[in-house]
Each structure stands twice: as structure tokens, then as C-alpha cells.
Amino acid sequence: MRRRDFIAVIGGAALAMPRRGRAQPAAMPVVGFLHSGSPAPYALPLRAFQRGLGEIGYVEGQSAAIEYRWAESQNDRLPALAADLVQRQVTVIAAITTPAALAAKAATSTIPIVFETAADPIRLGLVSSLGRPASNLTGVTQLTSGLAPKALEILHELLPAARIMGLLVNPTNPAVAEVQSSEARAAARALGLDLHVLNASSERDFDGVFAALGQLKTNGLVIGADSFFTSRCQQLGALAARHALPAIYTRREFVAGAGLLSYGNDLADSYRLSGIYTGRILKGEKPADLPVQQATKVELVINLKSANALGITIPPTLLARADEIIE
16 A cells, blocks of 8 residues: 555544543433423523523533423323423432322323422322431422411401401312411311302403402402413403402412402422522432422412402501512
8 A cells, every 4th residue: 555545544543543532421301390280470580490490500501401391281291291201211300289299190100200399299199208208209399288278367367357268279279279278278167158169270260250340349369379260360360350359379479460368388499498408409410319399488469459449458468568568
């Protein structure tokens, strides 16, 4: 072989060989984000989740990828969405809302899962212990257990002469709806109130619910914590105002519209904590070693404009306890 040809062959072989001295770029870890709601109403909490990831050093599109799966308030879609994330072999699943957490748990026992739920994760069967989950799941609980009774107490304080109250729950989320109904009924008995529990799982149900509340001569309404109601909280606030029905919900957005009162956890903080745990698992920590966190910050928000429209005077005791008053 001529020297020129020999050099060409050797040079080509060198180009074809892997360059061991240069580090190969590692594939970005993938977060599977599973949610029972819709993107638009959760834009702010989602940013809080991303901010939590960022606190651990993961930025979407730069050091981590996120595969989003939204059920659009159709909980029956969640098993297929969870199975799709498992099939794609994501690094960790962030299962946000109770129905999403249950679907993710049923879909995999090996991929780490970080849940965010409004219910007791032990009672749901997600973990065996808050301190040591001992499984592939951990996360954040708002522990909204007790919020429905407290909301009923606030309405009773606001309307001391009222005797008939309503509670709205989503029957497609029984793990939360049944607990809220049971607790609210017990609170109503203790307060000497009649409580009617009504169901809604689609927008088509709303007109019928408010018509029924009118027929039952309901004096006030507690809207149970649920991602479906959160997705439509401003619509529910407008309906309550149109029907001149004092109502209370768990989210500030309800009051920022036409709603009267909100009493509940800081949703953005729960999402941020979920993002932090997701990032820690991406770093290599095990869900079984991460205690379930409890979001304890609860806020009372009052809309004075809505109160004036309803002809209601807010008691000074409630005003003094409010975290925010919208005028």
C-alpha cells in the first residue's frame, strides 16, 4: 500500500472511532407530569412546581424534560395517561391531584412517584406511613380533611340565622368526596343545620345543581375541594352570585372573581414542594426515604364587593381573621 493511501485509511478509522477523551452528553431525565385537570386554570401552580424543580437545579428544557398529561377533568382518562408515561419509561412521575396519584400508583410499582393530594395518603392507600413511605411513592398532602366542616362553620358565623346549607362534591373523585360529605354532615349536626349534598362532575351539571339549591331553599353553599371545581372556580363564583347564594370554596381564585369567601391551602406552595421532591428524586434520592410533607398554610379570603352585592355584612370577627380582604 502506498504511504498516502495508508495515511488516508488510518485517518478515516480515527474519525470513526469514539472519542474517549471527550465526555458524551448525558440524556436529560424525564419527568412525567400527570394531572386530572386542565392547563389554563393551573398556570400559576404549575409555575410553582417548575420553580421547585429549579430550586434543586433542574430547569425544563435545559437539565430536565417534562412530559405533560392532562385529563381535562375526565378522571376516566387517567389510567391510560399513566400507562403511557410508564411505557415511555419516564424517570419519575409527578402525579398531581388525588385521582392522578391513584392512577399512577396502579400503573407502576417501580417508577418513583411524587404525589400531590388533597386527601389522607394513608387512607387512600398511597403510603403506609407519612414518616417512612416504604414504597415507590412519596409527596405532599394538603390534608383538606377538616376544611369542609370549617367552611361550614364560617358560613354559619356569617349567616347565624341560616338553617339550610348545601355541599357540592364531585362523585367521580370518591376518595375525597366521601370524606368531605361525612365530615360536613357531622359538622352540620353539631351546628344544628340541615345539609344537602349535591353532585357535579361536568359543566352540564351546574345549572341543575343551582336550580336544586333554590328549590331546597338553601341559605349557603360549601364547594368541596376538587380539581374539577378548581378548573371552573370563577364560573362557580359567577353562578353563586347570579343565584344570590353565599358560597365558600378552597381557592383564592374563586373570590378573585365573583365568589364571596375562600378558605383553603396555598395551592402554589403544595406544587412547589412537589417540584422540590421531584428534583430530589432526579438527584438520586429514593421515595421511601422522603417523608410525606404536609402543607399547613391555610388562608381565609373575603370579597367585600360580593358581600355588598348579596346584602351581607361581614362580622368583625371574620374580618379580623381574614388573611386578605378584596374590596
